[in-house]
Amino acid sequence: MTHILAIDQGTTSSRALVFDADIKVAATAQQEFPQHFPHSGWVEHDPQNLWDTTVQTCRDAISKAGLNAADITAIGITNQRETTVVWDAVSGEAIYNAIVWQDRRTADYCRSLRDAGHDAMITAKTGLLADPYFSGTKLKWILDNVEGARARAKKGELLFGTVDSFLIWKLTNGAAHVTDATNAARTLLYDIHNGRWSQTICDLFDIPMQMLPEVKDCAADFGVTASEHIGAALPILGVAGDQQAATIGQACFKPGMLKSTYGTGCFALLNTGDTPVKSTNRLLTTIAYQLDGKPTYALEGSIFVAGAVVQWLRDGLQIIGSAAETQDLAANADPQQDVIIVPAFTGLGAPYWNAECRGAVYGLSRNSGPAEFARAALESVGFQTRDLLEAMRADWQGHGADATLRVDGGMSASNPAMQFLADIIDAPVDRPQVLETTAMGAAWLAGQRAGLYPDMQGFADNWAIERTFTPDMGPDLRKQRYDAWQRAVKATMTV
Numbered sequence: 001m002t003h004i005l006a007i008d009q010g011t012t013s014s015r016a017l018v019f020d021a022d023i024k025v026a027a028t029a030q031q032e033f034p035q036h037f038p039h040s041g042w043v044e045h046d047p048q049n050l051w052d053t054t055v056q057t058c059r060d061a062i063s064k065a066g067l068n069a070a071d072i073t074a075i076g077i078t079n080q081r082e083t084t085v086v087w088d089a090v091s092g093e094a095i096y097n098a099i100v101w102q103d104r105r106t107a108d109y110c111r112s113l114r115d116a117g118h119d120a121m122i123t124a125k126t127g128l129l130a131d132p133y134f135s136g137t138k139l140k141w142i143l144d145n146v147e148g149a150r151a152r153a154k155k156g157e158l159l160f161g162t163v164d165s166f167l168i169w170k171l172t173n174g175a176a177h178v179t180d181a182t183n184a185a186r187t188l189l190y191d192i193h194n195g196r197w198s199q200t201i202c203d204l205f206d207i208p209m210q211m212l213p214e215v216k217d218c219a220a221d222f223g224v225t226a227s228e229h230i231g232a233a234l235p236i237l238g239v240a241g242d243q244q245a246a247t248i249g250q251a252c253f254k255p256g257m258l259k260s261t262y263g264t265g266c267f268a269l270l271n272t273g274d275t276p277v278k279s280t281n282r283l284l285t286t287i288a289y290q291l292d293g294k295p296t297y298a299l300e301g302s303i304f305v306a307g308a309v310v311q312w313l314r315d316g317l318q319i320i321g322s323a324a325e326t327q328d329l330a331a332n333a334d335p336q337q338d339v340i341i342v343p344a345f346t347g348l349g350a351p352y353w354n355a356e357c358r359g360a361v362y363g364l365s366r367n368s369g370p371a372e373f374a375r376a377a378l379e380s381v382g383f384q385t386r387d388l389l390e391a392m393r394a395d396w397q398g399h400g401a402d403a404t405l406r407v408d409g410g411m412s413a414s415n416p417a418m419q420f421l422a423d424i425i426d427a428p429v430d431r432p433q434v435l436e437t438t439a440m441g442a443a444w445l446a447g448q449r450a451g452l453y454p455d456m457q458g459f460a461d462n463w464a465i466e467r468t469f470t471p472d473m474g475p476d477l478r479k480q481r482y483d484a485w486q487r488a489v490k491a492t493m494t495v
């Protein structure tokens with residue numbers, strides 16, 4: 001009983017990692033699953049795929065570590081946030097596919113909420129915006145569009161959850177219908193100031209409150225797995241949404257500390273301590289983590305397309321065979337060309353929040369080719385991060401933020417992307433030795449509750465840098481490049 005199992009159920013794959021008593025990765029297993037795009041702007045997952053890949057990767061990781069399930073002390077879960085599942089309260093069968101965070105199908109309804117002036121109330125309670133990104137309007141869509149769903153929900157026959165909640169319900173054979181405060185804070189239904197589901201918003205969306213899960217701290221007793229799934233009855237002691245788990249994994253425990261995670265999308269979180277800072281620059285106010293009943297808040301900037309632009313080069317344009325090829329290609333790009341990709345494939349997130357616009361490429365010449373596209377793809381992520389950091393600086397002025405950005409996620413492996421990021425934000429970028437910070441954050445939550453891992457300070461002392469990227473771009477060029485990006489974004493939003 002000296003290991004922790006972390007489940008990281010992400011947007012494109014499910015991962016399970018076994019951590020040893022020193023919080024070192026002992027084994028990893030990963031499985032991708034299909035993405036469904038039934039209409040333009042719609043993105044769905046089959047909940048059965050989420051469940052099957054989660055259970056399979058847990059079993060694989062334990063076996064790769066040379067362990068038995070009984071050697072696991074506890075489980076920590078982290079997950080793609082906002083993605084919405086509704087399931088039968090008896091059978092556990094989902095009544096519709098999971099509607100993924102990227103899905104924009106409720107854009108019209110969100111516009112009607114804004115037109116009717118409900119957005120100020122929604123933002124005041126939830127810290128979020130009336131945008132399709134969050135779970136609440138997705139849940140309403142399912143209740144409106146699956147025949148009989150609302151009536152069944154009112155009778156208590158259907159349950160709602162984000163992916164953590166769905167997985168815990170299945171792992172415990174229906175014994176626990178729970179979530180944690182960070183996931184609840186992404187639903188658009190949760191009042192982050194008083195820590196309760198909002199009756200007012202649920203009434204507005206006509207969502208029966210009995211279908212919502214119980215909300216717990218990030219380190220808590222979430223339930224015990226039924227032994228048939230992973231091979232033993234194991235306590236689930238930690239849960240956090242993946243960006244919040246990465247904030248924990250990056251040990252951003254002090255106000256002013258900042259991390260940015262580059263996976264499918266990019267999410268920057270700035271710890272603001274026990275103060276929920278209201279953004280005047282269209283960032284989100286959210287819960288970074290909640291321990292011992294006490295929420296720690298964050299300002300968040302959410303970009304919908306980061307690594308996904310590299311996937312588009314690979315799967316859409318088919319000009320690369322693997323993500324890593326962008327490194328050599330970008331190095332050979334013509335320095336005279338200024339190709340800019342605005343990857344608004346599903347609209348633009350923070351700080352623009354434009355659900356309708358779509359992606360665009362600017363500055364093409366007869367000589368533009370795969371190398372210029374690769375460089376532009378990597379740079380688009382740096383430009384978008386600068387947009388977020390400008391907004392954060394404005395919201396957090398006078399508090400003294402860390403100048404350094406801690407990065408993680410699959411795309412942070414890209415040296416050219418991280419160097420350009422440091423160049424364009426004009427600040428050092430620290431990449432840690434462990435890039436699996438998301439899973440590590442979930443493991444730490446469970447491990448410290450189990451008494452296996454050190455407290456917050458002890459964990460923070462273990463955090464170690466692999467490489468610092470230092471800005472190496474002159475101020476004139478930086479300004480010229482960022483001005484060009486801002487012109488490109490403006491043009492994209494007016495098309």
Ligand SMILES: Nc1ncnc2c1ncn2[C@@H]1O[C@H](COP(=O)(O)OP(=O)(O)O)[C@@H](O)[C@H]1O
Nearest residue numbers: 010012263264307308310323324409410411414
């Ligand atoms: N060497 C690389 N260069 C550029 N992008 C990369 C590289 N390695 C991975 N990526 C990108 O990172 C993303 C995967 O990161 P990951 O953290 O696993 O994402 P998620 O959790 O969202 O599934 C993919 O979109 C991929 O295109």
Ligand SMILES: O=P(O)(O)OC[C@H](O)CO
Nearest residue numbers: 010011080081263264265
């Ligand atoms: O699965 P990821 O890593 O792309 O993260 C998705 C986010 O949680 C969406 O808010």
